[in-house]
Amino acid sequence: MGRPRAFDETAVIKAAASLFASRAYDGISVDDLVTHLGVHRNSLYKVFGSKRGLYLAALRWHLEHQVRPLLAKINAAPDPTRALRDMFVADTAGHDLDLLLLAVAERAPVDSEVAEEVARTMRDFDTAIARTLGGGAATADDGPSPLAYALTSAILGLRLRIRTGVEAVDAGTVLFERIHQPRH
Template sequence: MARPRTFDEAKVLSAVVDAFWVRGYEGTSTRDLVRCTGLNQPSLYNAFGDKRCLYRRALTHYLECSVRERIRRLEGLPDAATAITLFFTEVLDRSLNDPLHRGCLLVNSALEAHTDDADLRQAIAEEFETIRSFFESRLQVFSLQGDGVREIDAKQGAHHLLSLLLGVRVLARLNPDPACVTDAVDLALNSLGLTPLALATLTKSPCTESP
């Protein structure tokens, strides 16, 4: 009969997220994972599987407390234009105020994923599609709210916003210059007729993480 777990799974996964987020998959050793979680290797791997399985669980935990939570919350806003702007406002706030310049674990995973890890690459692609679909659906609603997109197709606009998001995440990690990334976002929002960053009010995620 299996012993009941004596640890908080969410806290352990949060600690694992922090380890992988700072060091990356390849740079994080089993010793690092043992040290940050307080669990010995057998307990850690018995609960979550090997290092690769643990990384996937950690990535899912990260996404639930960041991208997925943000999309669920912002989809409920009545103003579709503000929903998109707030998405970028929150991303910029977290990216530019992170003293470790960790960027986004999802984007970091995409840059680090090996070509032979088809499952991980597919999972990352699906998350990117979720973000793109959010942008497209909000642009479609925006176009019906009176002052929507007139000359730019919602699908094209969504592709543009996703590309911008990925670029901003990388820039904020390598060169966290607020003017550089803020100007890029404002230019894109303005081209689509969306709410400027300065007019959006930052909302706080109920999650304890700040990705």
Template sequence: MGRRRAFDEDEVVCAAVGLFGGRAYDGVSVDDLVTHLGVHRNSLYKTFGSKRGLYLVALRRHVADDVRPLADALATATDAAAALRLVTSADLGLLLLAAVERAPADEEVADEVVAALASVDQAIADALGISTALAAAITAAALGIRLRGDPDGVGAALTQRLDPLD
């Protein structure tokens, strides 16, 4: 009989979401994972197979815990400005990093990113009664604002312009 795991896999995955979401895949070494997650190297490999294996589990957790709730919240959006505010305020760090860093080089990551963004686009389209193409443009604008790191500057001005007149 093997030794019992000395770590909580759920806690490790949640911590990995934060680590990869803050520093990206290439910015996190296996030594960083061992140190920050409190998991022995052998346990990490035995449980997740590799750094990439842990990354994929973390990305899927991020989608489940952060992107799906965003899509659910978007169902309450009454206009483009509300949708823009929701997307720019959501914690999408790991998804954004995955989209620009790993998706171009990793088909499995690309599939996760595409599906996650499609769910956001579809939620906006359904809530606002618009085409998915227009919803994708709203998502792209919101993510662009996030990437600029200025959600209160450009994002506030754009949201103000999109707010319906009373």
């Protein structure tokens, strides 16, 4: 009979998500993971198979427990535009989109599993944004409007600017106020 696992797998995945959100995948070594997560190298490999296996588990956890709840809050809000703006302003401190952004930029182009996870989440993001515009797709086969895609890109781009230290909160506030203005 093997030894019982000496760590909480969910806690390790959460901590790994935070670490991967703070630095590029290639900028984190297995030694960094072992040191920051407090997990023995052999345990890490036994449970996750590889650094990539841990990354995928961390990304999936991040999307399920950080990004999708933000989108659900937007979809359930009586005023989705205000909820979206509030989520954006709150995210400037919480960094809840950082791992998604890094996955889009660095891992999705070279890893098909990451690309699938990111694509599914981006569709959910576009749908939430389309709701803020007053409706979703015209039919089940249609995607959100080009404006929803553009706004998703703008919101994620503003988050990137904040991540790099460029003040974007004011620009984000203006963007959301413009979305919220009644159309003539």
